[in-house]
Amino acid sequence: MTDTVKFDPGMGEFVVDFNEFINNLYSQMMSFRTIHQKRARFKLYSSKINRYIKNNLSFYLGCLLWAYYLANENKNNPKQIVGNVFSSLTEEQINDYDYLIQVNFLENYLENYERDVLYYCGQKFQIPEIWKNILSLYTEFLELNKGFTKTKTTEDIRLPEKLQNIKFDFDIKEKIEEAINKKDLEILLNIDNLTL
Numbered sequence: 545m546t547d548t549v550k551f552d553p554g555m556g557e558f559v560v561d562f563n564e565f566i567n568n569l570y571s572q573m574m575s576f577r578t579i580h581q582k583r584a585r586f587k588l589y590s591s592k593i594n595r596y597i598k599n600n601l602s603f604y605l606g607c608l609l610w611a612y613y614l615a616n617e618n619k620n621n622p623k624q625i626v627g628n629v630f631s632s633l634t635e636e637q638i639n640d641y642d643y644l645i646q647v648n649f650l651e652n653y654l655e656n657y658e659r660d661v662l663y664y665c666g667q668k669f670q671i672p673e674i675w676k677n678i679l680s681l682y683t684e685f686l687e688l689n690k691g692f693t694k695t696k697t698t699e700d701i702r703l704p705e706k707l708q709n710i711k712f713d714f715d716i717k718e719k720i721e722e723a724i725n726k727k728d729l730e731i732l733l734n735i736d737n738l739t740l
Contacts, residue, residue, distance in 0.1 A: 547623055547624060548623055548624045548625070548626045549614055549618065549623045549624075549625055549626070549698060550625070550626060550627050551625050551626065551627040551628035551629075551692075551695075552610075552627055553610060553720055553721070553724060554724040555603055555606045555607070555610070555720070555723070555724060555729060556603075558599065558603065558724075558727065558729050559599075559600060559603050560596045560599055560600060561646075562596050562597070562600050562646065562649065562650055562653075563645070563646060563649045563650075565596055566593070566649075566653055569585070569586075569589055569593070572585060573585045573586060582664065583664045583665070586660065586664035586665065587664065587665055590661070590664075590665055593657075597650070597654070597657075597675075598730050598733055599729055599730065600646075600650060601650075601675055601678050601679070601733060602723070602729035602730050602731075602732045602733040603729055604647065604678050604679070604682040605678050605682075605732050605733060605740075606720055606723065606729060606732050607682065607685070608678070608681055608682060608685055608707060609712075609716045609719070609720060609732065610716070610720060611685065611701050611703060612703060612707055612710075612712075612716065613716040613717055613720075614698045614701060615698060615701040615703055617698075617717075618698040618699075622697045622698045622699035623697060623698050624696065624697050625695060625696060625697060625698060625700075628692055628695055628696070630643075630691055630692040630693050630695070631692065631693060631694065631695055631696050633693055638691075638693050641691055641693070643686050643690075643691025643692075644683065644686055644687070644691075647679060647682055647683055647686065648683075650679065651679045651683070654671055654675065654676075654679070657669070657671065658670060658671060674733075674738065674740060677740040678740060681704050681706060681707060681740060684704040685702075685703070685704055685707070688702035688703070688704065689701065689702050706740070707740075710739065710740070713737070714735060719731065719732060719735060720732070
């Protein structure tokens with residue numbers, strides 16, 4: 545048995561810079577003069593927007609599940625966490641580090657997403673409750689752990705209270721490994737009867 549565990553089991557390589565993607569897309573849309581052109585551009589990218597939203601939400605969920613697994617699996621035998629680049633930031637870097645920027649951007653975007661899907665695609669869309677719950681829990685998780693700048697061992701992991709009281713009826717490590725091996729984080733978002 546090893547005395548170390550990975551900060552990221554391999555999910556990080558699948559994260560999309562949603563902020564940059566959306567800013568580029570809307571910048572392109574605003575360069576068009578007619579609403580018809582803007583609608584055509586949005587429709588062209590609508591499935592990609594949806595895929596990227598789900599991808600990043602799946603990553604956030606994966607982080608929550610991995611932290612839950614590490615904290616509970618090593619409760620009686622804390623282990624050193626390896627690969628946490630945030631724990632080696634200088635004080636100056638920590639002061640400049642906005643660990644909520646990506647999740648806040650996605651949360652703010654989702655507030656307008658339903659409206660944009662209706663306006664540009666003529667379709668009704670309602671944000672699933674699970675998406676909102678993941679964003680809320682992940683934001684709380686980031687705040688509790690201060691962007692992981694002080695997270696060096698499994699003992700340092702702070703879980704949101706709601707997450708502490710959940711019992712999952714699936715093998716977390718196995719599900720995460722499946723998502724990584726298949727290069728499809730949405731496997732996590734599609735877990736049957738996932739309650740958050």
